Amino acid sequence: MSVIVTDGGFGPDLSGGVFVPFELSKAGDTALHLSPDTDPAHLPAIAARAEALRIGFPSFADGRGFTLARRLRLLGFAGLLRAQGHVIADQYAMARRAGFDEVEIGDDLARRQPEEHWLARAAWRAHDYQSRLRARAL
Numbered sequence: 001m002s003v004i005v006t007d008g009g010f011g012p013d014l015s016g017g018v019f020v021p022f023e024l025s026k027a028g029d030t031a032l033h034l035s036p037d038t039d040p041a042h043l044p045a046i047a048a049r050a051e052a053l054r055i056g057f058p059s060f061a062d063g064r065g066f067t068l069a070r071r072l073r074l075l076g077f078a079g080l081l082r083a084q085g086h087v088i089a090d091q092y093a094m095a096r097r098a099g100f101d102e103v104e105i106g107d108d109l110a111r112r113q114p115e116e117h118w119l120a121r122a123a124w125r126a127h128d129y130q131s132r133l134r135a136r137a138l
Contacts, residue, residue, distance in 0.1 A: 035055075085105075
């Protein structure tokens with residue numbers, strides 16, 4: 001099982017849970033799973049055809065998924081963007097700033113880092129130093 005983390009805390013998976021690995025996908029597949037080593041050259045085509053994307057995080061120390069998410073949002077991807085795997089509560093604000101809508105974690109991580117740990121980082125916009133710097137510059 002897995003737990004979906006949003007700004008509202010833990011919740012159910014409303015996506016239907018069927019993400020096809022990009023490498024195995026066909027033209028009609030709109031919910032895709034991307035590995036962190038997905039070639040960025042494929043991102044424009046992925047952003048144009050997908051409705052929902054899940055990017056895997058094999059390790060909390062592997063930040064390539066954050067880069068993919070940011071690039072997808074800059075390309076105009078407006079669908080559901082989910083981080084999946086070894087994302088820890090301390091990385092939640094970074095995931096949201098990169099463009100992720102939600103994070104999918106395993107039950108074991110949810111037990112080690114309960115909902116209150118994630119909710120403590122849910123006010124990620126309030127701690128955005130770039131916005132504070134821009135406001136001071138005006």
